[in-house]
Amino acid sequence: MKLYELAAADGRRFSPYCWRIRMALALKGMSATPAPVEFQQIPALFGGTGKSVPTLELDDGEVIVDSFAIALWLDEMNPVRPLFTSSTARSHCRVIEGWANTAVAAEVRNMIIMDIWKAQSPENQAYFRASREKRFGRRLEDIQQGREDRAATFNTVTMAPLAHALGHARWLGGNEPDYADCLVFGSLVWGPIISDFPILNDGPVKDWFARCCGLLKDEPEVAALRF
Amino acid sequence: MKLYELAAADGRRFSPYCWRIRMALALKGMSATPAPVEFQQIPALFGGTGKSVPTLELDDGEVIVDSFAIALWLDEMNPVRPLFTSSTARSHCRVIEGWANTAVAAEVRNMIIMDIWKAQSPENQAYFRASREKRFGRRLEDIQQGREDRAATFNTVTMAPLAHALGHARWLGGNEPDYADCLVFGSLVWGPIISDFPILNDGPVKDWFARCCGLLKDEPEVAALRF
Numbered sequence: 001m002k003l004y005e006l007a008a009a010d011g012r013r014f015s016p017y018c019w020r021i022r023m024a025l026a027l028k029g030m031s032a033t034p035a036p037v038e039f040q041q042i043p044a045l046f047g048g049t050g051k052s053v054p055t056l057e058l059d060d061g062e063v064i065v066d067s068f069a070i071a072l073w074l075d076e077m078n079p080v081r082p083l084f085t086s087s088t089a090r091s092h093c094r095v096i097e098g099w100a101n102t103a104v105a106a107e108v109r110n111m112i113i114m115d116i117w118k119a120q121s122p123e124n125q126a127y128f129r130a131s132r133e134k135r136f137g138r139r140l141e142d143i144q145q146g147r148e149d150r151a152a153t154f155n156t157v158t159m160a161p162l163a164h165a166l167g168h169a170r171w172l173g174g175n176e177p178d179y180a181d182c183l184v185f186g187s188l189v190w191g192p193i194i195s196d197f198p199i200l201n202d203g204p205v206k207d208w209f210a211r212c213c214g215l216l217k218d219e220p221e222v223a224a225l226r227f
Numbered sequence: 228m229k230l231y232e233l234a235a236a237d238g239r240r241f242s243p244y245c246w247r248i249r250m251a252l253a254l255k256g257m258s259a260t261p262a263p264v265e266f267q268q269i270p271a272l273f274g275g276t277g278k279s280v281p282t283l284e285l286d287d288g289e290v291i292v293d294s295f296a297i298a299l300w301l302d303e304m305n306p307v308r309p310l311f312t313s314s315t316a317r318s319h320c321r322v323i324e325g326w327a328n329t330a331v332a333a334e335v336r337n338m339i340i341m342d343i344w345k346a347q348s349p350e351n352q353a354y355f356r357a358s359r360e361k362r363f364g365r366r367l368e369d370i371q372q373g374r375e376d377r378a379a380t381f382n383t384v385t386m387a388p389l390a391h392a393l394g395h396a397r398w399l400g401g402n403e404p405d406y407a408d409c410l411v412f413g414s415l416v417w418g419p420i421i422s423d424f425p426i427l428n429d430g431p432v433k434d435w436f437a438r439c440c441g442l443l444k445d446e447p448e449v450a451a452l453r454f
Contacts (some may be wrong), residue, residue: 085315091392091401092319096392099326102384157329161407165318174318 002017002057004045007036012221014194016105018054020186026070026215027177028081039124062199068097071179083179084115093183096180104187107154108199111147113140147197155201166204185212193221229284231272234263235346239448241421243332245281245296247413251298253442254404255308259283266351295324298406310406323407331414334381335426338374340367342422374424382428391432404442412439420448
């Protein structure tokens with residue numbers, strides 16, 4: 001299997017959605033050959049039909065697009081160490097996915113968007129700036145501006161559901177990590193990979209984050225993180 | 228069983244945590260005699276040991292405090308139609324509980340806090356204003372101020388995880404409602420019960436909210452809601 005993952009000019013992989021799948025693979029004890037691609041290479045994948053990353057390409061040429069779809073497929077193909085222990089868990093993970101996308105990953109993005117831009121090659125910088133400034137209706141500089149204040153709120157308010165859950169269990173999935181952990185970890189880890197801006201304060205959430213990193217110590221971007 | 232629930236001067240029950248348990252009872256087909264109490268009556272409960280509501284009092288005099296603890300106990304006592312279908316579901320519900328408390332219920336509160344105050348008896352108004360203004364460091368009027376703008380963000384941003392999940396399943400628990408639905412429904416329904424301020428825009432989230440209300444049509448506060 002080959003996993004197409006978003007990468008910066010220097011090869012660092014930095015997509016929150018791709019890191020969800022890297023953690024999912026680690027939880028299941030599976031591996032996939034990394035196929036790092038930069039933003040503007042995505043549409044050219046698979047004979048011009050590339051849509052988004054992560055995309056998983058199977059040995060028979062079949063491709064699976066979308067991180068949640070890939071996670072479901074991993075469990076179908078290999079039921080050992082399930083990411084979703086029941087259909088209820090799957091539905092709960094949709095709630096947590098929605099929160100991870102629209103709160104966690106979005107707020108991290110707004111704190112590091114200039115650092116993401118800086119890490120791209122010149123042509124990808126131009127693409128990233130134009131597409132994101134159109135999408136968000138503001139200059140990248142203005143989006144990132146004020147991140148110190150927002151980081152404080154991020155820790156006390158946005159992270160509050162995690163701190164609450166981690167007061168009751170070691171992982172978001174309970175005694176063992178599951179796809180809920182992958183969802184939130186992916187939404188956080190791209191920050192410190194692509195940016196020096198500190199996002200997590202010391203405390204139970206950072207401790208859990210470090211435990212997740214420990215599961216991914218074979219991935220160079222994660223192994224390079226310092227706490 | 229008797230369920231102690233927070234009530235306003237006219238008897239309307241309006242606690243987000245208590246409504247979680249009313250919905251949980253409805254899902255399980257169980258009932259509990261309502262024991263409505265106003266804010267200042269709580270400490271006097273059970274010979275002066277009352278802590279918070281909801282509190283469930285069993286026929287043998289045992290009391291269970293805290294909504295999540297009550298939900299767990301309901302499943303233990305009566306495993307039929309479980310609120311939590313697995314230990315993973317329980318852990319996921321802790322994440323969703325954290326989000327429901329710190330995002331949903333907190334933002335609804337900030338939109339209706341003056342309406343909550345208005346619905347109390349004079350002595351409970353005084354208690355509520357003093358305790359909340361101390362806790363939040365602002366006057367009730369200032370907390371509620373600007374709620375029209377915040378309601379727009381509440382629908383598009385705060386409710387985004389729900390809209391996302393409801394794009395994949397009819398209930399947050401999947402094909403059937405479970406405690407995840409109770410958590411979020413309770414965090415929303417106290418708004419329209421105690422305030423005329425419209426909180427939910429039309430759309431899939433409001434449709435799900437209406438379905439939840441349909442499960443509670445025997446409760447007068449819910450039956451009185453108009454969409």
